[in-house]
Every structure is written in structure tokens, then in C-alpha cells.
Amino acid sequence: MNPPLPPRVRVAAYVVRYGARGPELLVFDHIGVPEAGTQVPAGGVESGEELSAAVLREVREETGVEGARVVRALAVDHRPHPETGAPRRTTYFLLHAPRGGPDHWEHHAAVENLRFRCHWQPLPLTTPLADHQDAWLAAAEPTWGARVGAGRS
Template sequence: MAKPRARVAAYVIRHRPDPELLVFDHIGMPEAGTQVPAGGIESGEGPEEAVLREIAEETGLLTATAVRQIAVENRAHPDTGQPRRARFVHLQAPADTADEWEHHVLGEGDDAGLAFACRYLPLPSKQPLADGQDAGGGSGRKGQGRWCAAPRGRGWRPGTPACRGRRPARLVWAVRADRAARAPARSS
């Protein structure tokens, strides 16, 4: 069996009155769909390093900070069938980040020369994301994610007995939990 390709997906949240998710579209390639920054983990690189690099490469955003890993998922690539292991990471962007911008990818990687239109979508989003990225684990079926809220370390793990038959967790749940944890305690 082939070793799964290690990947990361970045769920960058900008906290305003309502949280917003950083997404981008390929300029001139509408068939690629709206996406969150994602890509492979390079040799010698850790998941946090990889996710910050992918955000910088695909959006130009350099001010995101990692909050926590929210899930790990094993599934085949939708086109090639090759195994993948993706780590989904929740990050924060400063509230004063621009609402939208264009980013032109430099360098020598697969995305070199591409242009992306970056923007924030309010959560929960009504717009579907490419590759099932909005489905809370990317089952490939819109709105049918595979994550559940069974805690395991600092994130969630799909497919565990505690998760079977439970409603899928979505990123917005993690955002609400983080917002509640940051809220000042109320005195009675």
C-alpha cells in the first residue's frame, strides 16, 4: 500500500462581529472552485510550518497565527485515487486584514505564475468550497462531513467509535468554542 501524501488545509478565521473564513479563487480558472489555502507538507517540514507556508504562497498573508489542529483525515485524492492524510488547522488573521485582494504566486512550485482572488466569507458559509473543504472533513458530498466532536488531543479524529452515528462537526463549531474560551468571564 502506498504511503499517504501528507497535506495541510488552512482554515484562517478573521474575527469580526461574525467570524469570516479566508478563501480564494483561481483568476481565469473558475472550474477550480473556491478554496481554502492547502497543499503538501514538504520533507523536513512540520504541519504548522507547512500550513503557514501554504497561506503565504497562495494568498500572500503573512500575519496568520496557528490556533490548533481541528482534524486529521485519511482519504484518497478525488482525481488520482492516491492516498492522502490531511491535517486541518484553525488559524487566526488580524481583524484589520483587507477584505479582498489579488495575489500572484512567485517562485518555482506548482502554483508559480497563478493569480488568486482572495477574500473572506462569513461563517457559516452558504457557498460550497472545492474538494468538499466545507464539509467538515471533505467527504466529497456537500454538507456531509466525516468529523465529529469527539475530542482527541487538540483536535478531532474521524471514524472513531465515539464518532459513529453522530452529527458532523463543522469548522464554525471550533470557531464558536474558541470565541467562548476567549470571552471574559461574566460576573453575576
Template sequence: MRDRAVPEVLVFDHTGTPEAGTQVPAGGVKSGEGLEEAVLREVAEETGLLRATVVRQIAVEDKPHPDTGQPRRTSFFFLQAPADTSGAWDRHVHRDGDDAGLTFACRFLPLPLKQPLADDQDTWLGYIDPRWTTVTGDSQ
């Protein structure tokens, strides 16, 4: 998220793969890596944003993976990006792994969103107070 006239959330689309839908940065946790370390790494890898900071974890969700149907646990984090972060940019991934060679079209969208995100990734956005000081609701 970044703090502007209204709260904005960072999203991206996979360039050339519109069926993937609009998403927030996400990914897995490497062996020996903490959750906060993993979320910052994934944001940096997928968006190039290096100045985000973790505010807090807002939810943990258990549901089947949308492609494989296998059990999946997802932890959602509230991160803050500096207000002066660019509003839109493209990120070409040069590293090894699943995202190598992909280009992500990154942008901030004002809340509330006009369209849902892929895989219901926007479910927990309503649990973040617009003033970014509290999380409301039961997050477990």
C-alpha cells in the same frame, strides 16, 4: 479565520480556472518541515498573508485524492488572521513550483458559507466554536 461581526473564513478562487472551485489555502509538507510550519508557508505562498497564527489542528482526514484517487492524508488547521486584514485581494505567485504564475483571488466569507468549498474543504468548519475558544466534536 478572522474575527469580525461574524466569523469569516479566508478562501480563494484560481483566476482564470473557475472549474477549480472556491478553496481554502492548502498544500503539501516539504521534507523536514513540521505541519504548523507547512500550513503557515502554504497560506503565505497562496495568499501573501504573513500575519496568520496557528490556533490548533482541528482534524485529520484520510480519503482518496480527488484527481488521482491515490491515498491522501489531510490535516486541517484553525488559523487566526488579524481582524484588520483586508477583506479581498489578488495574490500573484512568483515562486517556483506548482503554483508559479498563478493568481489567486482571495477574500473572506462570513460563516455559515452559502456554497460548499471545493473537495469538501468546508467539512470541518462546523467544528470550530464561533467564539474561537473550543473545537467541538470528534476531530480524529
């Protein structure tokens, strides 16, 4: 019998900005891949990389946003990959966005040659994020997960 695979170490970013409409979360959709759903920046941690550095890198790579500030780690999620079932360990972080910037934009991620449609979504969310990425929003602020959690079974 083979020993179990070690989990893939990942990070996910709740990048929040505060404006006239109240708190908003940075999310994106894959252009040309609607089945991927709306997501927050997330991805694997490189060998030797600190988790806080990895989450800032993922935000830059997937949205182009520079200057976000890590506030704190919120939770560690041990949910397996939704398609492969491979083990994953994802640390969710709360980040504050830099001031200014557009409300919506397209970003080309050269690392994987992907295109993303990025925008700010008012909090609390009214619809869930892909892969249950919204599961830890209430750890940042209890009211942010209220509407999504109410509609889920």
C-alpha cells in the same frame, strides 16, 4: 503485487477573522480556472517540515497573508485526490488572522506562477468549498458547518 503508495502528507488552513460582520473564513478562487472552485489555503508538506510551519507557509504562498496564528489542529482527513485517486492525508488547522487588511485582493503565487482572487467569506458558509474542504469547519465551531452540511447529500 505492489505495496500501496504512502499518502501524500498535506495541510489545510481555516484562517478566520472576527469583524463587524462576525466570523469570516479566508478563501480564494484560481483566476482563469473557475472549475477549481472556491478553496482554503492547502498544500503539501515539505520533507522535514513541521505541519504547523507548513500550514503557515501555504497561507503565505496562496494568499500573501502574513502573521496568521495557528490555534490548533482540528482533524486529519484521509480522502483520496478527487481526480487521480492517489492517497492523501490532510491535517486541517484553525488559524486566527492578523488584524486589518483588505476584504478582497488578488495574489500572485510566484512558487507555481498562479493567480488567486482572495476574500473573506462569512461563516457559516452557504455554499460548499471545492474538494469537500468545508468538511471540518464544525470541528472549529459547530455552527460554522451548519448551512453547508444541511444542503449536502
